[in-house]
Amino acid sequence: MRHVDSLLRLSAQEVEEIFRISADLKTKWNQGARPRLLDGRVMTLLFEKPSLRTRISFESAIAHLGGSSIFLTCAEAGLNGREALPDVARVLGGYSDWIVMRTFSHRLVADFVKHGQCPIINGLSDQGHPCQALADLFTIREVYGNLKGRTLTFVGDGNNVARSLAAGAALLGMPFIISSPLGYELSQEFMAQLRTRVPTADMTMTPDPQAAVARADIVYTDVWASMGQEAEQEKRKTVFAPYQVNARLMSAAPKSARFMHCLPARRGMEVTDEVLDGPNSIVFDQAENRMHVAKGILIWSLGSDPVHSTSE
Ligand code: CP
Ligand code: NVA
DSSP states (O other): OOOBSOGGGSOHHHHHHHHHHHHHHHHHHHTTOOOOTTTTOEEEEEESSOOSHHHHHHHHHHHHTTOEEEEEETTTTTTTTTSOHHHHHHHHHHHOSEEEEEOSSHHHHHHHHHHOOSOEEESOOSSOOHHHHHHHHHHHHHHHSOOTTOOEEEESOOOHHHHHHHHHHHHTTOOEEEEOOTTOSOOHHHHHHHHHHOTTOOEEEESOHHHHHTTOSEEEEOOSSOTTOGGGHHHHHHHHGGGOBOHHHHTTSOTTOEEEEOSOOOBTTTBOHHHHTSTTBOHHHHHHHHHHHHHHHHHHHHTOOHHHHHTO
16 A cells, blocks of 8 residues: 655655656646546545645645545544544545545554555644655756755754655755754654664754755745644744744855745744745745645555556
C-alpha cells in the first residue's frame, strides 16, 4: 500500500516518480488537456482543521482527472466517539480509493494507515505536511532546474512544515539549515529519526537567522503559531520577533535567493509584505503546484503504471 503519511516513508526514487507524473500532468493541463485518468475513483477528505490549499488542490486535482471527492469533518465521520476508530477507518476505506486526512494528532493518521485499507495521504498533522513539502521541492526544481546541493533555509518554528521540508531535503541531497528560537527547534527525536533514515543528511541548526540565510538558495518561513496553538500566539509573537523574514534578513541572503511560504501567511508577523510580494517570492507558484503535485500523489499512490496512465 502506497501511503503518503510521512516523507520518511518514501525513497528519493519514489519522490522523483511523483514529480515526473506531476510535471507531465502540469504540461498537459497547461495545454488544456484533462485526461480522465481517475475516472470512477473516489477520494475522501477527512479534516479536523480548516484548509484552503490542501482541500481545494486535492478536490480540483481529482475533478480534473475525472474522479470524485467527498469532504467530511472528523465529527461528521463519527470520530467524536460515535464509533470505534478502526471501524470508521475500515468502512471509509471500503468506499474510498484514498483518504486524505488533516488532523491535530498524527496518531489518527497512523491509525488510519493501520486500519484504512486504502492509501492514506497526510494533508497535515502535528508531525508533518508531506504534500506541502513535495509541492515545494517540485517548485524549487522548476526554478533552479535541480535540487541536489541547493540549500534550503527555514527560519522559524520547528513545526510540521519544517519537519517535512527537512525530510524531503535530506532525501534529495539538499543541505537544510533551520534557524529557530531556543525551545522551538526541530525535536531531537525527529532529528535522530531523520539521521537513521538518511545517514547522509546535511542538517544544520542555528539560533542565528542572519547566519542561517547567508548561503541560502531558498529562504522559507511559516506561521509562528500553528493551528491549535492559538493560545500561545502572544507569547510566540515576542519569542519569534527576531526571526521575522523582512528585507533586512533577505539582504543577508544571496541576491538570487527565493522566498517561500506554505501559506496562509500572517503578514507583518513572520513575513513582511515587501518580502511576500517582492520579486524573489515564489509563494503563489508553490500554491498552484499543490494541485499539480496532488495529481502526482494520487496517481502514484494507486501504484498504477504512471507512464502508461499519463500518456493515455
Ligand atoms: N499550505 C496549506 O496547507 O494551506 P491550507 O491550510 O489552506 O490547506
Ligand atoms: N504550520 C501551519 C501550516 C499550515 C499550512 C499549521 O499547522 O497551522
